[in-house]
Amino acid sequence: MKIRRALFIASPWITTLSFFLLWEAGCRLFNVPSFVLPAPSAALEALIQYWPGIWVNALQTFLTTLVGFVIAVVFGVALGVAVGASAVLYRALNPLLIGFNSIPKVAVVPILVLWFGIGTVPAIITAFLVAFFPISVNVATGIATMEPELEDVMRSLGASRLDILYRVGLPRSLPYFFASLKIAITLAFVGAVISETVASNQGIGYLMLSASSTFRVPLVFAALLVIAAMGICMYAVAAWFERRHTKWTIRSTEHSRFAVGG
Amino acid sequence: MTEPVAPPESIAVPPAFVSVENASLYYGADSDVLALQDTSFSIARGEFVAVVGPSGCGKSTLLKLISGLSLPTAGRVIVDGQEVRKPLKNIGMAFQNPALLPWRTTIDNLLLPLQVVRPHRHEFGRKRRQYVDHARALLAKVGLEGVDDRFPWQLSGGMQQRVSLCRSLIHDPQILLLDEPFGALDAFTREELWDTLQALWEEQKFTVLLVTHDLTEAVYLADKVLVMSRRPGRVTYSAKIDLPRPRNEDTRFTPAFVEHVRDLRRHIGHARSTP
Numbered sequence: 001m002k003i004r005r006a007l008f009i010a011s012p013w014i015t016t017l018s019f020f021l022l023w024e025a026g027c028r029l030f031n032v033p034s035f036v037l038p039a040p041s042a043a044l045e046a047l048i049q050y051w052p053g054i055w056v057n058a059l060q061t062f063l064t065t066l067v068g069f070v071i072a073v074v075f076g077v078a079l080g081v082a083v084g085a086s087a088v089l090y091r092a093l094n095p096l097l098i099g100f101n102s103i104p105k106v107a108v109v110p111i112l113v114l115w116f117g118i119g120t121v122p123a124i125i126t127a128f129l130v131a132f133f134p135i136s137v138n139v140a141t142g143i144a145t146m147e148p149e150l151e152d153v154m155r156s157l158g159a160s161r162l163d164i165l166y167r168v169g170l171p172r173s174l175p176y177f178f179a180s181l182k183i184a185i186t187l188a189f190v191g192a193v194i195s196e197t198v199a200s201n202q203g204i205g206y207l208m209l210s211a212s213s214t215f216r217v218p219l220v221f222a223a224l225l226v227i228a229a230m231g232i233c234m235y236a237v238a239a240w241f242e243r244r245h246t247k248w249t250i251r252s253t254e255h256s257r258f259a260v261g262g
Numbered sequence: 263m264t265e266p267v268a269p270p271e272s273i274a275v276p277p278a279f280v281s282v283e284n285a286s287l288y289y290g291a292d293s294d295v296l297a298l299q300d301t302s303f304s305i306a307r308g309e310f311v312a313v314v315g316p317s318g319c320g321k322s323t324l325l326k327l328i329s330g331l332s333l334p335t336a337g338r339v340i341v342d343g344q345e346v347r348k349p350l351k352n353i354g355m356a357f358q359n360p361a362l363l364p365w366r367t368t369i370d371n372l373l374l375p376l377q378v379v380r381p382h383r384h385e386f387g388r389k390r391r392q393y394v395d396h397a398r399a400l401l402a403k404v405g406l407e408g409v410d411d412r413f414p415w416q417l418s419g420g421m422q423q424r425v426s427l428c429r430s431l432i433h434d435p436q437i438l439l440l441d442e443p444f445g446a447l448d449a450f451t452r453e454e455l456w457d458t459l460q461a462l463w464e465e466q467k468f469t470v471l472l473v474t475h476d477l478t479e480a481v482y483l484a485d486k487v488l489v490m491s492r493r494p495g496r497v498t499y500s501a502k503i504d505l506p507r508p509r510n511e512d513t514r515f516t517p518a519f520v521e522h523v524r525d526l527r528r529h530i531g532h533a534r535s536t537p
């Protein structure tokens with residue numbers, strides 16, 4: 001029993017480690033040239049060699065993501081509350097929102113460049129654009145799925161719509177909100193990196209692109225590893241934040257863990 | 263408009279506190295579902311009235327009418343001498359689903375109405391201690407002690423329903439509206455809660471309208487049982503239950519009790535077979 005439990009806890013480490021070992025073994029066994037697929041050891045070597053350049057760019061991407069994410073949270077919550085609390089707004093905005101969300105955000109980057117030039121601003125805006133939607137949808141869902149009985153109880157106590165929103169709607173939407181943060185932060189990061197690869201001269205996305213155009217493939221993979229690691233870290237922070245702030249959802253069954261992706 | 267005709271025995275009947283007069287209500291986008299048709303009845307102050315009827319006949323709709331959450335398409339509802347034109351502001355409600363707030367402890371769930379209802383909402387900050395004591399006393403009356411700081415998901419279904427019942431009473435509501443509050447409980451818990459509710463009512467004599475599908479429950483608790491026909495619903499029969507109080511388990515096996523249940527069953531059968 002004890003061993004199974006230990007295995008359970010260690011399982012993410014075991015799978016990750018096995019993944020890299022297999023990758024390494026594959027590359028060596030079949031003598032894959034490093035300009036096609038570098039072994040993880042080669043990527044690691046590149047990571048160490050180019051570290052000064054990598055971390056500056058990684059920091060740039062991180063800050064870009066963070067700014068875009070914060071704007072997305074503010075805007076996303078405001079929109080989500082408005083749409084969740086008002087059936088009229090929901091109906092009025094629904095087609096626009098769905099249409100907007102269907103547009104691949106990569107397609108928007110060139111327009112942003114046209115407006116703001118190459119650099120950090122388009123990356124921030126892209127991060128914001130991809131991240132606010134899941135936040136809005138989740139907050140709105142949390143508010144709008146209030147049990148009708150509760151609404152009746154509140155209204156027959158003389159509660160105004162604002163009272164109901166404040167006492168029931170908002171607290172009830174919190175777990176949805178926190179769940180959406182995990183998705184939103186990852187999306188913001190992806191948005192920032194994409195925008196950097198298309199239209200920037202700094203950031204990890206740009207680094208990756210310039211490395212691949214000069215065939216420094218191990219560096220490309222080093223950048224990919226950094227991106228993956230950063231993604232995991234941001235997700236983990238958001239998940240920790242979620243656990244800390246909404247203890248009650250872990251047990252109350254029906255409404256929780258239904259974060260809607262964007 | 264003509265005055266509603268007073269029933270002949272009106273001298274003996276106390277003045278109506280709630281009175282529903284020829285109320286009809288349509289539902290649906292095109293108002294094409296007739297849920298209630300030309301329904302009339304009245305409830306005296308402090309009276310315990312139960313409503314039974316086939317599923318979908320408009321019992322919940324009736325509660326919405328009385329609370330003002332829905333307004334009748336025709337006819338009117340009068341509470342305490344005033345026609346109901348918007349949601350009343352001091353009603354207690356409990357449903358089959360306890361609908362507690364999962365992020366609030368038992369005590370904080372009980373305090374919710376006091377944070378909302380006037381005048382308490384304006385005194386909440388000042389009188390919090392007093393309100394907490396009041397909530398504790400109420401919890402003790404329904405047999406819930408030592409669960410003040412537990413969250414709803416840490417309580418059993420029966421306990422949650424007790425809390426829900428307390429929440430519907432904590433602010434001393436004008437009217438208590440109960441929509442199958444015991445419907446989801448096992449038989450023993452249900453019977454226990456009947457006695458809890460009866461004791462609370464004996465003590466505070468609030469005005470209650472209880473919707474139920476359990477005839478035994480209706481006869482056991484109510485002063486008067488209304489039978490509704492199937493949709494479009496209307497009150498087709500009213501039975502006065504004059505069994506002595508407080509009623510207890512033995513009451514349920516007396517011939518008078520059994521006769522009441524049988525009588526209601528006959529009328530329900532009738533209500534189900536004729537439109």
Ligand SMILES: Nc1ncnc2c1ncn2[C@@H]1O[C@H](COP(=O)(O)OP(=O)(O)OP(=O)(O)O)[C@@H](O)[C@H]1O
Pocket residue numbers: 289290295296297316317318319320321322323324493
């Ligand atoms: N919001 C609504 N829109 C349209 N029709 C409705 C609505 N609410 C109820 N109805 C219809 O009105 C009728 C009465 O509904 P109501 O909920 O009052 O029945 P009920 O007697 O409480 O039923 P049950 O015993 O199953 O709870 C039903 O036929 C139902 O389909």
Ligand SMILES: [Mg+2]
Pocket residue numbers: 321322323441
């Ligand atoms: Mg009902």
